[in-house]
Amino acid sequence: MPCADDQERIAADARRVLEICNACQFCDGYCAVFAALKSRRLVSAADLTFLSNLCHNCRSCYHACQYAPPHEFDLNLPKSLSLVRQQTYRDHVWPPAARGRLPGAGWSFVAAVTLAAMALVALPAVLSLPAELLFGRHDGPGAFYRLVPWGAIAGVAGAVMLWSLLAIGFSVASFWRGMGPAPAGAALWPALCVAFRDAATLRNLGGGGAGCNDRDERFSQARRRFHHALFYGVALCFAATGVATVYDHGLGWQAPYPLLSLPVLLGGLGGVGMVVGTTGLALLKRRADPGPVARSLSGADGALLGLLFLVAASGLGLLALRGTAAMGAMLLVHLGLVLGWFATLPYSKFLHAPFRFAALLRAAMERQGRGVTRLPPAPVPSRRPVSRPAPGSGSG
Amino acid sequence: MAMTGDPCDCDVLVVGGGNAALCAAIAARRAGAAVLLLEAAPKALRGGNARHSRNMRVMHDAPTPWVRGRYPADDYLADLRRVAGDTDHAVARLFVDASADIVDWLAGNGVRFQSCADEVLPYSRKTAFFLGGGKALVNALYATAERLGVAIRYDSDVRALHLRDGPPAVTVGEPGVTVRARALVVASGGFQADAGWLRREWGEAADRFSIRGTPHATGVPLKALLAEGAEPVGAADRCHMVAVDGRAPRVDGGIVTRLDGIAHGIVVDRDGRRFADEGAVVGPSRYTAWGEMVARCPGAVAFSVFDAAIKTRFRPSIFPAIRADGIGELAAALGISPPALEATVAGFNAAITGGGGTAGGDPPKTRLAEPILVPPFGAYPVRAGVTSTCLGVRVDGRARVLRRDGTALDGVHAAGVVMAPNILGCGYLAGSAMTVGAVFGRIAGREAAAYALR
Structure with a gap:
């Protein structure tokens, strides 16, 4: 848990680095x-909040940096911003009682909550159901609900998800204010479209077309593609759940559904995407050049990737084993993992997603406010404006 | 590089590890030669001054994805003549023509350029920008050289050249190992990092200079070529310099130590006296305009002085301003006589007219003259930051190193800053040094390979 001194040091270092970056701007x-x-002429605390979450940690700027260690300036922008970013998650977490403590930089909190959720799901079933039901074969419509009643699944998961969505909403609102006042004169809708496009394509992991430095100084699109697999995998799984809900409540068709049904196809494809994405991202992390990486945060990264992998793998396992005696156990494990993931959303590295989107939106609004001009407004309007060439625009 | 009865360790030996050296190595390797490249720096700091570069100036008759508008050969030559004066017209013409496809050649060797449609870039019809800057270019060229099979040795500073008996050879490192090649490309930059040599040319002022680029540009191969009879071009006592913050690192400070605000306030020497029109140059050449002026100040140091109102009008230095509530205290903090600086500021303020200039004043300030009135007052120490020296060896259009009688040194070629004065004289044109390196690196590599494999 970082103390106030650490926070000061992290912020001061990031500010120092950004001011040198601003004088250089070769990475623009x-x-x-x-x-x-x-x-920006100077970097404020609000700017740190904004810029640290706008950074996608692609590390291209580290490998291109003429001032990276062993240079005496010792610039490491991805690492410096990672540390600030982790701090912003803690500063804006909801409820406020958790501020400064969560999300942790390690994996233990996510693991503890997930285990508790798994116990919450499994214990009532284990204690109340006879063993022949729990370890029996089940098929036909409603097979899942004979083990865990639909009302319990929907009620508990719904309540936890509602809490998590509220918490994320409050966190993002606090974070939005933390980035300072929104730029005047920017229309929200066009900026939203730009931010959606940037998020959906991960444009900022594209390194200006070359890809990013997921492992070393060589450019690659691997990280971007694995993240796409994970992101769109999760989206497909939610789509599967949505379709299944319509089937059940709208059409009266109860799960489990046949292999070639829409919910199974969507969920199966999504699950495979999540497994591929989480595995690929974890392998890239393992093999990455340690230079630009803030090692103290890898526990939190690993916890989210690990949990998502387990959620997907247990879902695929359930699909594979649903005709066997292992179905009951798989179902309980899968539901427990999903519940754990829902519960940890506002208190894990998952926060990077809504915060990154908010920062992309802010950046899009600023770009609109600036129009096509790149130069900041003259800071002292009372004096005659002077044309000021952009910094770092030449080699001289 | 086993010695198999062959007196040579490789076909082409490249001395240097920056842009010119890499282009030479790649061109020679692509021409079929076995190439060895000797970079004096360790791997983490490889790439010479190219590490700190940003863009390159290229001729083009129509817009390209990387450069807007058009920059015809005649415009380029006119710009060269303006800064370089009387240089070798044939070589300059060849250089400008060859610059036209150098971006494509570099891109074909892995270098990525920034799209000129990128809204963050300043408008430029003359230069193409490296995506990520010079170190990204250096990384890409090393990766390509390695992939092609160029042998690369880091931490390999060349101590001596041997050009008299048989094929050219160099002695590397301590204790020395001698490497012999069929042809040699010298692409080792200037001598700005040799403090002793710089002091012989500039006197004690040289000790105050900041060397903006690599500490490995000690000029040993340059000196050896001159000793072997190569004709010198340019001048030993001239450097390309910019004004940098006096607290910049002694070496390798690169672009960020440049001082931006000079034109907005006043500049005084260590005696507290103004010595030049601060408003004379406000465009991109404002950095270079002050480099040599400060180098020739007493003690090779000056101070940029401003007040709280003026300081909001320029990008601050990466180092904090030295501040004080009164001009006298500021002078004391800077080591200047307080009455002298007070008199200078009072005289300057009194001379300001309504039109943004001064009436009289010695010297006058012709633009951006604002009174220095609002405390706290601030100052940056200013020193000369040396990009590179302006002494080189004569080459022909095939990058062969020439003697005074016009004959070529057998199998010896030069590229980059070590021959740039053939094109640039003692002048400087933004982005052109990188073009000289790439264009003549490519020529030198091809020619050296052709010589080695003849």
């Missing part, structure tokens, strides 16, 4: 951070 083709930085 890589991502949105540099354009946003360019429009």
Whole structure:
């Protein structure tokens, strides 16, 4: 748990690094951070909140940096911003009683909550159901609900999800205010479209077309693709759940559904995407050049990837084993993992997703406010405006 | 590089590890030669001054994905003549023509350029920008050289050249190992990092200079070529310099130590006296305009002085301003006589007219003259930051190193800053040094390979 001194040191280091970056700006083709930085003369605490979450941690700027260690300036922007970013999750977490403590930088909190959720799901079933039901074969409509009643699944998961969505909403609102006042004169809708496109394509992991440095100084699109597999895998799984809900309540068709039904196809494809995405991202992390990585945060990264992997793998396992005696156990494990994931959403690295989106939206609004001009407004309007060439625009 | 009765360790030996050296190595390797490249720096700091570069100036007759508008050869040559004066016209013409496809050649060797449609870039019809800057270019060229099979040795500073008996050879490192090649490309930059040599040319002022680029540009191969009879071009006592913050690192400070605010306030020497029109140059050349002026100040140091109102009008230095509530206290903090600075500021303020200039004043300030009135007052120490020296060896259009009588040194080629004065004289044109390196690196590599494999 970082103390106040650590926070001060982390913020001061990030500010020092960003001010040197702003004087250089050679990396301005890589991502949105540099354009946003360019429009600032000095870096405030609100700017740190904004820029650290706008950073996608692609590390291209580290490998391109003329001042990276062993240079005496010792610049490591991805690492510096990672540490600030982790701090912003803690500063804006909801409820406020958790501020400064959650999300932890390690994996233990996520693991503990997930285990508790698994116990919450499994214990009532184990204690109340006879063994022949629990370890029996089940098929036909309603097979799952003979083990765990639909009302219990929907009620508990719904309540936890509702809490988590509320908590994330409050966190994002606090974070939005933490980025400072929104730029005047920017229309929200076009900016939202740009932010959606940036998030959906992970444009900022594209490194200006070359891809990013997921492992070392060589560019690659691997990280972007694995993240797409994970993100769209999760989306497909939610789509599967949505379709299944319509089937059940709208059409009266109860789960489990046949292999070639829409919920199973969507969920199966989504599950495979999640397994591929989480595995790929974890392998990239393992093999990454340690230089630009904030090692203290890898526990939290690993916890989210691990949990998502287990959620997907247990779902696929349930699909594979649903005709066997293992179905009951698989179902309880899968539901427990899903519940654990829902419960930890506002208190894990998952927060990077809504915060990143909010930062992308803010960046899009700023770009609109700036129009096509790149230069900041003259800071002292009382004096005659002077044309000021953009920094770092030449080699001299 | 086993010695199999062959007196040579490789076909082409490249001395240097920056942009020019890499282009030479890649071109020679692509021409079929076995190439060895000797980089003096360790791997983490490889790439010479190219590490700190940003863009390159290229001729083009129509817009390209990387450069807007058009920059015809005649415009480029006119710009060169303006800064370089009387240089070798034939070589300059060849250089400008060859610059036209150098971006494509570099892109074909892995270098990525920034799209000129990228809204973050300043408008430029003359230069193409490296995506991620010079270190990204260096990384890409090393990766390509390795992939092609160029042998690369880091931490390999060349101590001596041997050009008299048989094929060219160099002695590397301590204790020395001698490497012999059929042809040699010298692409080792200037001598700005040799403090002793710089002091012989500039006197004690040189000790105050900051070397903006690699500490490995000690000029040993340059000196050896001159000793072997190569004709010198340019001048030993001239450097390309910019004004940098006096607290910049002694070496390798790169672009971020440049001082931006000079034109907005006043600049005084260590005696507290103004010595130049701060408003004379406000465009991109404002950095270079002040480099040599400060180098020639007493003690090779000056101070950029401003007040709380003026300081909001320029990008701050990466180092904090030295601040004080009164001009006298500021002078004391800077080591200047307080009455002298007070008199200078009072005289300057009194001379300001309504039109943004001064009436009289010695020297006058012709633009951006604002009174220095609002405390706290601030100052940056200013020193000369040396990009590179302007002494080189004569080459022909095939990058062969020439003697005074016009004959070529057998199998010896040069590329980059070590021959840039053939094109640039003692002048400087933003982005052109990288073009010289790439264009002549490519020529030198091809020619060296052709010589080695003849």
